[in-house]
Amino acid sequence: MLPVERRRKMARLIKSQGAVNSRELAKALGISVMTVRRDLKVLEDQKQLEITWGGAVPVGFEAHDIPRSHKAGSMLEAKVAIARAACEFIQDDSFIGLDAGTTTLELARLLPSLPLTNLSVVTPDLEIALLLSGYPHIEVFLTGGRIDPISRACNDTDSVAYLRRIRTTVAFVGINVWGTQHGVTTSSSEKMHRKVQLMNSADKSILLADSSKYAKFSPWRVAGVEDFYRIITDHGLSHDARQALEGVGAHLVYAGA
Template sequence: MLPAERRREMARLIKNRGAVNTRELAEALGISTMTVRRDLKLLEERNQLELTWGGAVPLSFEANDIPRARKAVSMLEAKQVIARAACQFIKNEDFIALDAGTTSLELARLLPALPLTSLGVVTPDLEIALLLSGCDHISVFLSGGLIDPVSRACNDSDAVAYLRGLRLTMAFVGTNVWDAHHGITTSTSAKMHYKRQLMTSADKTFLLADASKYAKFSPWLVAGVERFDHIITDSGLTAEARAALEAAPAHLIIADA
């Protein structure tokens, strides 16, 4: 294999697998770890990947959570548009789940004004629970467990066990990263298990994700996009991304202001 072909294959492997170490690349390509390191350095200089301790990740890979304060102001208008589109599906006497996150928070802000007399909401998100707790016609259930200081939400094994006892009419699932190929991924196994259980416990599932998060992925797979009944996003998606998502069974909704 010529060096240029080898580097293209190396870049492809890293893009598809996410975080890969030098030993794995050496075994996959039948070369020495020293050659891998040289190639990785060159690919980084060409802005095709990011070097890590002992390996590399694609530029679209996000291993860690973004601080909530930063997320709260990022793509705020898009999140509000998505939230308004999601509201149309919520009916009187529904029992819904709002995943942790700032897009779910924007949806929660709209719930008190909906023409409903009774609504049940379960959430792992402390801010959402506090926001809705003062509404007489909304019953709020906080899934318990250890509070994650970054997301300010409870999503450990206790929270997952709590969800197993519930039957939800719909679940609104958030994500920091997503695309048609890698699906919905997240930064920790705890969040993966929580989101999976949200989907299992609900009759209908909605993915709420703005376009700025598209074509990125994290280590832990929650589900493929085909597992959702509806995907609600904003108009910032590329034509290629739209085509890929429209090929999936999920109903794609492009929310617009």
């Protein structure tokens, strides 16, 4: 097998499987681990993949969640703008679902000042629940279950079971990665099941996702971009990204100036 053909096959394997170690690649291709490492370096220089400890992952692949403290200050202006745009989809006497995350937290911060007399909110997010629980016109429901120390949210089967028993008018879904090809994905099966149920329990779902998270993906698929009533993002998306998203049926709302 010619080196170019071998590297092409290697890139396809990594793209299809999400993450592969060097020994697995060597066995699959019938070559030495040393040859695998040389080929991976060539493919990384061509920006076809990213080398990790012991192997490689596709470009944009994020296997693990980012600690909440690291995300809090990232893209803050865009998150606030997205949150403001999301307020347009909340009416009086609504029962909304707020996913865990820093963008949904910005939306929660705006809720008390909206011209509403009655609002019900269900969330797995501890910080959101504590923030809203002090307002008499906002009724807050916390899903319960095991608290994930990274996301600071209830993140197990108890949380999913709680969401299964309710019906909301709209669910606002937060995410760390999204894109046209892989859709909306997340880093663990627990988070995937919770987000899927949050969407299934709602009359319609709205994705809140800033442009810095676009063209990235994680192992567990939540939904396609076309499955959301609206996707609220910022103006940082490229023209090609906008065309690609609209081409697969995504309904985009651009927040901010």
